[in-house]
Amino acid sequence: MKIISTISLIGIGLVFPPLLHADLVGEGPRLNPEDRITQDQISTGELSLKEIRKAGLLIFSTPFNRHDGYGDGAHDTSEPDNHSPEAGNRPTLQGNRIFLRVNGLDSQNCLECHTIVSNRTVPATLGIGGGGGFSTSAMFRPVNIDVIDESFDGHAEYDGRLINPLFLFGAGGIELVGREMTHELQGLKQYALDNPGTIVNLDTKSVNFGSIVADGSGNLDTSNVEGIDVDLIVRPFGRKGDNASVREFDVTALAFHLGMQAAEGFGGEYADADNDGVTNEISIGDLSALSIFITTLDRPFELDSKKHRQGRNLFTDIGCADCHRPTMVTERRTLPYKLTGSPEKPFEDTFYEVDLTKHPTYFQPIFNGGVEVPMFSDLKRHDMGEELAESAFFFDEQQKREFITARLWGVADTAPYLHDGRALTLVEAILLHDNPGSEASAAAQNFKNLSEEKQNKILNFLMSLRMPENPVGDLIEYR
Structure with a gap:
């Protein structure tokens, strides 16, 4: 297999070296074509779940290069940059075509931003599928960022979103x-x-x-609809609750962060939407393997003791559980998988399914045939007040203030907190809920009014919500 391509920067005069013959040492796609699986292999049951998860792990963790389709193509000065991954025409730092940091092209794989399993330990406990620290926060779709403080007021004007990466466990x-x-x-x-x-x-x-x-x-x-779009589709993924499935989220995330475009979302396997000379960068089978891998990651767990139960009860009494619902219960035990599209029909046109009560997820089965999902969220968007509002120019005032209820399972290990990581401790996160217009102000004020003893009981309870130990340990071969 040989890939030969010359890439130039139109209008700038810079020319990249050609992509060399793939049979030269170190050249060629970083993702071995032999390790990629097809959609037919998944849907026909040819592969075991473990084999599919391994293929998904490779998509998740391989540092892609230009042979894989990483990055955008040559910048075309005749086409305006619309600040979206769909354009494939983003400016890059020094015209390097692989990195901008702001508005994407900010990593080589998913693993760079999803690595921290516990920030409670020092040094941090690292693992596949965790969250990210400040340095991996996504800077989404800004036009302006005043990093040198031209107005000299200590406020870096910024009109995009700042998004601290969440962990993926229990998805x-x-x-x-x-x-x-x-x-x-x-x-x-x-x-x-x-x-x-x-x-x-x-x-x-x-x-x-x-x-x-x-x-x-x-x-x-639909004027009385609240906390959800008027299409009445629950979208549990993304800080704004804007993706109905992991698969849907992955299509945009791969393109935005890596310039790796999924055929399913960018015109099919022969399309080259980012004009980089590589087609089918993420195939339908790749996307299926990735989404199955992420949705079969282990789940967070809760330590149980009398001390923790007392704090849990207080957590409910002061109103925190009104939005942070401790447990959701399903009717089914199996998660079906489908291609992107028609999210209003969540159980039609599926091609695969996984029993969530079995390895590796082990969700607790319940009597009526479903499972318990102790995520501490209602999957609804709420107004978090003017002090937590984002500055994104493409949102209206209500959208800037609304966030889906954060899932608290694993919260003991996942500092920093809130959508942009501004809270470094749990107490800071709780108190920041109390600001003008916030739906959570009453609960935060109730916490402030408790005795220190009772506050500590709630904090000890929250510290019992832990991350999984040794995630994907069955897939990793150390050498």
Whole structure:
């Protein structure tokens, strides 16, 4: 296999060396083509779950190079940069075509930003699928960033999003909960359409998303919908709750951070949307393997003792559990997988499924056939107040202030906290919930009004929510 390509910077006069023959030592794709699996191998059951997970681990952790399709193509000065990975036409630092840091092209693989399993230990405990520290925070879609403080006011003006990377453990249970919630909400939507004039409360898994009512012409009044988009699709992934599945999230993340475009989201296997001379950079099979790997990562766990249970009860009493729901319960035990698209039909057109009660996820089964997902979230967006609002120019004022409820499982190990990592301790995170307009102000004030003894009981409880030990240990071969 040989890949030969000359890449130039149009309008700048710089020319990259050609991509050399792949049979030269060190040249060629970093991801071995023999290690990639196909969609047919997955959907027909030819491969074991472990084999699929291994293939997904390689997509997750391989430091891609230009032969793999890493980065954007030659910058085209005739086409405007629209600050999105879809363009494949981003400026890069010194015109290197591989790195900008702000607005993507900021890493070579997923592992660079998902490495810290515990920041509670010193040194940090590292592992595949963890979160990230300050230095790996994504700077999403800014046009301006005043790093030299031209106004000399100590405030670096910034009009994008700053996103501290979350850990990925337990994602399979989260996705299953979200899909079941969507399925039920779509049923309520249909009920409203079938019964014009009837106010239908959008309740699913004890979470209320407002209400809808239909008129006799099939039009829905969604003005009372809250904490979710008006399409009534639960999107549990992303700080803003904007991705319905891990697969959907991966398509954008791979393109934004790495310039690795998934055929499924960028025109098919023969398309070259970023104009870098490489097609099918992430195949449908690659994307399936990656999403199955992430959704079968181990889950966080909770230490149990009398001391911790007392703190858990206080956590509920002061109102924290109103949004940080300790446990969600599913009706199914298996997570089905489907291609991107039609998220309003979460259980149709699936090609594979995994039993979440078995290795490697081991979610606790319940009597009615489902599983417990103790993530401490309601998967609903809430107004967190003006002091936590983002400055992103592409959001309206409400969107800037809203975030999906953070999942607290594993919180003992995952400092820094909040969407941009501004809280270095749990106490800071709790107190920052109390600011003008925040839906969480009352709970934060209740915490402040507790005695120090009771505050410590809650903090000890939160410190019992731990990250998994030795994640993906069964897949790693040390040498």
